[in-house]
Amino acid sequence: MSRWIRLFLLVLTGLTACDFVGTWPQASAAADLEAVRDRGELVWGADQEGGGPHVFPDPDNPVMLRGFEVDLAAMLAEELGVLARFQQGQWDRLPLLLGRSTDCILNGIELTAQRNRDYRCSRPYYAYALQLLARRDSPLAAFEQLLTTAPRGRWQVGVLTGSAAEIFMRSRHDLAVDVIGYDGTIDSMEQLKTGVLDAAVMDDCIFTFYADRFAELRAVGRPFAGGFYTILTAHNTPQLAVAIDAGLGRMIADGRLQTLYDRWDMAGRQQILMLRDAAEIPASKPQSIWALCRETVPLLLESAAMTLFLSCISFPLAILVGLSVAIGRLHGPVSLRPLLVGYVELVRGTPLMLQLYAIFFLLPQIGLALPAIVAAILGLALNYSAYESEIYRAGLKAVSLGQFEAALSLGMTKWQALRYVLVPQAVRIVMPAVTNDFIAMFKDTSVCSVITVIELTKRYSVLALSTGRIMELALATAILYGAMSWPLSLLSHWFEHRLARSASAR
Amino acid sequence: MNGSRAVITVEALSKSRTGVPVLANICLTVAEGSVTVVVGSSGSGKSTLLRCLNGLETFDFGAVAIAGHRLSAGPHAPQLLEHVRRDVGMLFQQFNLFPHLSVIENVVLAPRVVLRLTAEESRARGLALLDRVGLRAFAEARPATLSGGQQQRVAIARALAIQPRVVLFDEPTSALDPAMSADVLDVIVDLAGSGQTMVVVTHDHDFARKAAAWVVQIDAGKIVRQGLVDEIFQPT
Ligand SMILES: Nc1ncnc2c1ncn2[C@@H]1O[C@H](COP(=O)(O)OP(=O)(O)O)[C@@H](O)[C@H]1O
Ligand SMILES: [Mg+2]
Numbered sequence: 001m002s003r004w005i006r007l008f009l010l011v012l013t014g015l016t017a018c019d020f021v022g023t024w025p026q027a028s029a030a031a032d033l034e035a036v037r038d039r040g041e042l043v044w045g046a047d048q049e050g051g052g053p054h055v056f057p058d059p060d061n062p063v064m065l066r067g068f069e070v071d072l073a074a075m076l077a078e079e080l081g082v083l084a085r086f087q088q089g090q091w092d093r094l095p096l097l098l099g100r101s102t103d104c105i106l107n108g109i110e111l112t113a114q115r116n117r118d119y120r121c122s123r124p125y126y127a128y129a130l131q132l133l134a135r136r137d138s139p140l141a142a143f144e145q146l147l148t149t150a151p152r153g154r155w156q157v158g159v160l161t162g163s164a165a166e167i168f169m170r171s172r173h174d175l176a177v178d179v180i181g182y183d184g185t186i187d188s189m190e191q192l193k194t195g196v197l198d199a200a201v202m203d204d205c206i207f208t209f210y211a212d213r214f215a216e217l218r219a220v221g222r223p224f225a226g227g228f229y230t231i232l233t234a235h236n237t238p239q240l241a242v243a244i245d246a247g248l249g250r251m252i253a254d255g256r257l258q259t260l261y262d263r264w265d266m267a268g269r270q271q272i273l274m275l276r277d278a279a280e281i282p283a284s285k286p287q288s289i290w291a292l293c294r295e296t297v298p299l300l301l302e303s304a305a306m307t308l309f310l311s312c313i314s315f316p317l318a319i320l321v322g323l324s325v326a327i328g329r330l331h332g333p334v335s336l337r338p339l340l341v342g343y344v345e346l347v348r349g350t351p352l353m354l355q356l357y358a359i360f361f362l363l364p365q366i367g368l369a370l371p372a373i374v375a376a377i378l379g380l381a382l383n384y385s386a387y388e389s390e391i392y393r394a395g396l397k398a399v400s401l402g403q404f405e406a407a408l409s410l411g412m413t414k415w416q417a418l419r420y421v422l423v424p425q426a427v428r429i430v431m432p433a434v435t436n437d438f439i440a441m442f443k444d445t446s447v448c449s450v451i452t453v454i455e456l457t458k459r460y461s462v463l464a465l466s467t468g469r470i471m472e473l474a475l476a477t478a479i480l481y482g483a484m485s486w487p488l489s490l491l492s493h494w495f496e497h498r499l500a501r502s503a504s505a506r
Numbered sequence: 507m508n509g510s511r512a513v514i515t516v517e518a519l520s521k522s523r524t525g526v527p528v529l530a531n532i533c534l535t536v537a538e539g540s541v542t543v544v545v546g547s548s549g550s551g552k553s554t555l556l557r558c559l560n561g562l563e564t565f566d567f568g569a570v571a572i573a574g575h576r577l578s579a580g581p582h583a584p585q586l587l588e589h590v591r592r593d594v595g596m597l598f599q600q601f602n603l604f605p606h607l608s609v610i611e612n613v614v615l616a617p618r619v620v621l622r623l624t625a626e627e628s629r630a631r632g633l634a635l636l637d638r639v640g641l642r643a644f645a646e647a648r649p650a651t652l653s654g655g656q657q658q659r660v661a662i663a664r665a666l667a668i669q670p671r672v673v674l675f676d677e678p679t680s681a682l683d684p685a686m687s688a689d690v691l692d693v694i695v696d697l698a699g700s701g702q703t704m705v706v707v708t709h710d711h712d713f714a715r716k717a718a719a720w721v722v723q724i725d726a727g728k729i730v731r732q733g734l735v736d737e738i739f740q741p742t
Contacts, residue, residue, distance in 0.1 A: 405562055406602035406661075410616035411592040411668055413584070420615055424606050 033080070033239035036103055042077040042084050045098075046107035047091035050160075051186050052209040053264050054108045055086075068264040069106050072125065075256065076106075076231075079247030090183065092162030092465060095119055098234040104244065105232040108203060110164035115232065117286065118468040120241040123248055124228030125257070126266075127274035128203040130165050132220040133192060140199055142221050149176040150198055156180060158188030158200040158452075162465060165201040168225050180372065180452045181462075187361070189214050194364035196371075205266055228275075287467060296463050296473060303459035304480045310373075310445040310455060314380035315438050321381065322388025323423070329389070330396055331414060340389075347386035352447050355379050360451035376448040384441050391433050395426035435492035439485050456480060511538045512571075513672055513703045519558060519568035521727075528554050529565065529727045536672070539701040541717040543708060543735070546724035552707045555724070556674045559705070560594045561587040573671040592620060595665035595673040599681050601657040603649035603664070610636065610645040613664045621668055628667070635663035639693050655686025659693055666697075673697070675706040691716075711739045 036042055046055045048065055055067040065086060077084035087102045094105045098119065110128065111121055134140040139151070146155055154176050159166040161181035169179045180197065182188040188200045193216050204223045211217070231248075233241045251257040258272045287295070329340045347355070356379040363370060370378065399422050407417035449458035460477040464470045514536035521529040529551050536542050544552050557563040559572055561582050570577040573593035575586065604612050610632050617628035636642045639659035641652075649657055658678055665673055675694065679687035691713045698704060698717040706719070714721055714735045721738040723731040731738060 400602075402598060402600050402602040403604065406596075406598065406604070408562070408587075409560060409591055409594075409596035410664070411588055411620040412616065413588055416619050420619060421604055425604075428606060 032237045033243050036080060036082060036240060040082050042073070042080055042082050043087050043101060043103045044073045044076075044084060045087045045089050045094045045102040045105045046073075047089055047094065048086075049184050049186075050091045050107060051184065051206065053205055053266065068260055068266065069108070071260055071263070072257075073106055075251060075260065076244065076247050079250065080243055091160070092183070093461065095232055095465065096470075098232060099236065103233065103237070103240060108206075108229050109232055110203075111228045111230040112164065112167065114466060114468075115230070119232040120235055120238070122231035122233070122241065122244050124230060124275050125248055126205075126229040126261075127226065127271060128164075128205060128229060129223030129226035130168060130201055131204040131207050131223045133189070133200045133202070133207055133217050134198065134220050135192060135195070135216055136218050138198065140220050143224060146175045146177050146199070154178050155198045156196070158182055158191055158197045160185045160188065160202060161462065163202070164225075164227055165203065169201055181454070182452055183450060186210070189217060190361060191364065192217060194369055196364050196369045208265075287469075289472070292467060292469055292472065296467065296469075297476070299459055299463060300456065300473075300476060300480060303454055303456045304484065306453070307442065307445050307455040308484060310376055310380060310448060310453070311438065311442045314377045314445075315384065315441055317377070317381035318384035318388050318441070319434065321385035322390075323392045325385065325389035326392035326396060327418060327423075329393060331418065344386045344389055347382060348390075352379065352383045352444060353450055355383055356448060356451050372448075372452045375451055376445075376453045379451075380441060380445065380448070383444075384437060387437060388434065391430045391437070392426060395430035396422055398429050399425045431495040432492050435488060435495055439488045439492070442485055442488070443481070510540075512536065513538045513573055514559065514705070515571040516555075516559075517569045517571075519555075519565050519570065521554065521558065521563070521565040521567075527727055529558070532568070532727075532729060534722060534729065534732075536703065536705060536720075539703055541698045541703075541719040542705045543714045543717070543719040543721045544705060544724060545707075545709060545721060545738075550724045551727040552724055553676050556596070556676050556705065556707060559672075559674060560596050561590050562596075592668060593671045595668070595670035597658070597661055597665055597673065597675045597678050599677045601649075601654070601661045601681075603657055603661055605649055607649075608645070609641065609647050609649060609652070609660050612649065612660060613667050616664070616668045631667060632663070635666055636660070638666075638696075639663045640689075653686060654682045655689045658682065658686075658690045662690075662693055662697075672703045672705070675704065675708070677707050677709075679708065679710065711735075714739065 046069060048055050048057055050056075053067055054069045055065055058064040058066045070086075073084040073086070087097060089097050089102075091107065094107060094109070095115070095118070098105060105119075108126075108128070109115065111124060115121055132140075132143050132146075139145075140155075146157070149155070155178070157169060157177045158180050159169055159182070161183060166179065166181055169175070169177065177199075180188075182191070185202050185206050188197065188202070189210060191197045192200045193214055199220070207217075207219060231244055233244065248257070251260075252272060252275055257275075258269060261267065261271050325340050325344065329337055332340070356375065359370065359379050360372060360375040363375075403421055403425065404417055407421040408414070412420070445455050446457035448455055449461075454462070456477060460473055464473045467473070512535045514534065516532050516534040519529055519532040520527070532555060534542075544555065546552050554563060558565050558577075559570060561577055564581055565579055567579050569579070572590060575590045575593070577586070577590065604615070607615065610629065613632035613635060614625075614628040617623045617631055618625070621628075623631070633642060633645060636645055639662055641656060641659055641663070644652060644656065644660075649660065652660065662678075678694070679690050682690065687710070691710060694704070694706065695713065695716045698719075704717075706713070706717075708714070713719075719735050721733060721735050722729055723738060
């Protein structure tokens with residue numbers, strides 16, 4: 001009885017905690033200017049996976065970081081009379097570092113009304129524009145073509161999750177596009193190159209930086225819609241924010257910022273002209289709880305349905321493959337058995353995330369481009385098939401040899417004996433373990449967000465960031481997970497009970 | 507053996523396990539419609555002999571001709587085994603009913619999947635057999651709810667459902683208490699009366715007498731004596 005209650009609580013607490021733990025390395029509270037000076041360090045948060053020209057590992061010495069924002073951070077720290085220290089974080093969750101371990105976020109963060117509400121946004125330090133990209137062989141020649149469907153259906157367009165490009169593309173309901181969010185800009189260029197995507201939208205400076213590496217890609221038309229990059233600080237460090245603004249102002253006035261942009265081939269003069277005239281962006285108003293519900297609940301439900309869909313399709317597949325592998329290992333041709341052992345050990349020995357990456361990002365390199373959903377289902381099914389095969393192997397071995405011999409003595413073939421006598425009994429024996437695994441898979445679907453699938457956890461993370469309502473949404477998400485896995489726990493419990501009863505009856 | 511046709515002929519069969527002889531130079535003939543009772547102390551090789559007859563185990567030397575099939579030393583081809591087992595039924599000390607199926611499902615499974623009879627045909631046959639072992643009322647019950655004696659009678663009905671030419675019984679009553687044993691043995695005696703060829707491993711002298719059996723005594727893997735029941739079991 002207390003088992004599934006405990007499980008439920010575990011899901012609840014685990015969920016609220018796990019999503020952000022990754023981005024909170026150690027909670028050395030950030031402090032205002034005074035404390036930064038005492039410490040002698042300005043801790044700035046960025047994502048080195050985000051890539052150039054912002055922040056990226058030096059190709060010659062990957063321990064070192066390079067990029068115009070690395071230089072900018074150093075310059076800014078110098079202005080404050082301290083040293084700059086880098087703090088790594090996942091790009092779309094960087095703002096969550098504020099107030100924990102990090103003084104400011106400096107990583108091509110676009111100035112939006114919503115960010116202006118939730119954080120202190122510095123004066124603009126760079127003017128970006130959005131650029132549409134396609135392969136050189138693509139028929140896409142102008143942005144307006146996105147208004148009508150592509151030859152093979154809706155245009156598949158990649159964007160960086162949480163970026164202005166994503167916000168812009170998702171707001172254009174008039175376009176015949178499916179917007180697919182990636183955790184890194186380079187990922188979307190890779191997928192565009194291999195033909196998984198039809199197009200990508202990103203900040204122009206990023207494409208300019210990578211244009212040589214992705215020679216197969218070209219800019220489609222002129223950059224459109226644009227805005228400014230800003231440095232984020234927390235609301236409770238106003239003096240730091242003022243000092244940063246003042247520092248930026250001096251760097252713009254005395255030409256140091258222009259030199260910096262020229263060093264990174266980012267059209268310095270043009271930048272400075274735009275920054276000088278940068279418009280104020282008003283902060284958006286905090287939402288009422290009703291508005292929040294109206295906006296987020298349908299999306300959360302839709303993503304919960306995706307979570308259910310992924311597990312309900314993948315798990316039966318996993319069972320099918322797992323059972324076949326188990327039967328093959330126990331009763332199949334002897335020459336096949338080492339192969340099956342190898343399969344199980346390989347799949348069990350590597351993380352699900354790596355397998356999903358391999359299926360989604362590596363298979364296209366050999367010409368097998370799978371849609372994200374298909375890749376997710378395949379990855380989950382393969383991963384769990386290894387575990388299920390071990391469970392079924394144990395289950396089959398638990399059926400007595402006498403049952404097998406009795407079936408054979410009735411003239412059945414080995415396969416008939418398996419089908420009618422051994423497997424049905426093994427299935428009953430392993431039912432509790434299998435149901436438990438189903439609950440586990442159910443939660444593992446969240447890993448699929450690394451290959452652009454938006455399921456419940458990913459949706460939560462995106463919504464929490466865009467609305468700033470981290471706690472309320474965590475609770476709603478936990479309740480949704482609980483509501484979905486609770487019946488499964490009850491089912492598992494019931495199977496266990498039934499098994500125990502039939503075992504004692506025998 | 508009254509000159510009737512042999513259904514089983516065992517020719518100089520020998521078998522050892524990990525170098526230890528289990529059966530040595532067994533020669534045996536079982537006539538059509540006869541009952542052969544195999545006796546011997548525990549570990550003497552009775553089960554092994556029976557299991558060699560329907561191919562659950564292989565042997566090293568000799569040959570077995572059974573129900574028109576021929577098993578040679580060494581591994582057997584799977585197809586040959588399926589043919590042999592269609593004509594040779596086997597009952598075990600531990601019944602081995604399929605616990606996930608009802609009584610009638612246990613009985614009709616082989617007619618359905620091995621003989622490919624229709625559902626109606628196999629059900630009619632199954633119910634008739636349950637009638638014969640006195641358990642028709644339990645057709646829909648689960649095996650686990652039956653007594654040991656009832657379970658063994660269901661197992662007999664199940665074995666008979668594919669109409670084998672020979673039925674092998676390996677100590678069918680040694681897991682049962684005397685009252686239940688009697689019920690089971692009555693069924694087997696009744697079967698013998700109807701002319702079913704059988705080889706029965708059992709220590710029950712009464713049964714041997716009632717079935718007018720040919721008795722074969724095994725000791726340490728060798729046949730040490732065989733003859734009519736009254737010659738072997740002399741009242742002492
Ligand atoms: N599966 C087995 N593995 C190894 N030895 C066995 C096995 N089954 C039986 N034996 C050995 O073979 C011999 C004959 O056994 P068995 O035919 O079962 O005798 P019985 O049925 O007359 O009691 C015994 O010595 C027994 O220990
Ligand atoms: Mg025995």
